[in-house]
Amino acid sequence: MNVKNYEDVDSWKTVMFLYNAALKEVGTKLEILNDEFQHVHRYNPIEHIKKRIKTPESIVKKLKRQGHESSIENMVKYINDIAGVRLICSFTSDIYRLAELIGNQSDLKVLSIKDYIRHPKESGYKSYHMLVSVPIFLTDSVVDTKVEIQIRTIAMDFWASLEHKIYYKFEGNAPEYISRELKECAKMVSELDDKMLSLNEAILRCLDEAEEESRQLELLKDQYGNLIVNE
Structure with a gap:
């Protein structure tokens, strides 16, 4: 099976098909990760998953803002967020945990990372961006396709x-x-x-302490029970 690059794809419909396929692939992987985390740790790090494909109008506007002509070649070369997935978490600690899990996926390639949480934009914007590529297996070839993941x-x-919404107006x-x-x-x-993360950590400590106390009580019961039986 041949491996193709975007340069080999010159049809708008084919390109959009690839982005939609990549979005499905990445979305499924993230849902499985979340389900596995629930199964192993009894905890869901992902509150919501949002997926979207940029509209042709948005793509053309972004190319113009960047000073590029509107073409398929420029679209796939310069616009990295045509296919986008947004993961919404409860706590900032979940963000870095998920980023690590995504980075460990053997069939995803991390192309770049922008950490706007540790380094916010001038506007105050915070988010964790990962640009990844996922192989899309077609009948006669494989095309690595880009997806932006925001956490x-x-x-x-x-x-x-x-x-x-405000800036759009x-x-x-x-x-x-x-x-x-x-x-x-x-x-x-x-x-x-920060406050919600601290509160969550305090709750987890309390639960751990309560669990440890319960375990110690069970051990004492077993010990005293054995002493009574032996007597």
Whole structure:
């Protein structure tokens, strides 16, 4: 079976078919990871999975913003988020745990990572971006196809969604006070995430201590029970 690159694909319908197929592949892998985590650890790190394919209009606009002509070759070369998956988690610790699990997938290749959590954008935007490629097996060839994976907490996603809507209304030219208020909100979101993570860690410690106390009580019961039987 031949291995093809994007340069060998010149049909719009074929390219979009590949992106849709890649989206299905990655989405299934992530659902399996989440199910396995639930099975082994009795915990779901993923709250929601959102998948989308960029519209032709969005692709053309992004190419123009970047100064490129609208062509299939430029689309697949310069636009990395045509196929996108967004993972929504409860805690920031889940984000890095999931990123590690995704990176360990043998049939996914991590092309690049942008950590906007440790290094937020100027606007206050926070998210963890992974660009991966997944092999799509066709009848006569294999095509490595790019998918962008964004991993956020619920709070980060709430802020990013509102920021996108606000800037969309102003067509990217929001007044200075709007940008300033959004940055303040981003700080509040970050503080909320930190507090919720600390609270969750405290709860887990309490549960571990309670479990250990219960185990010690069971051991004492067994010991005293044996002493009574022996007497």
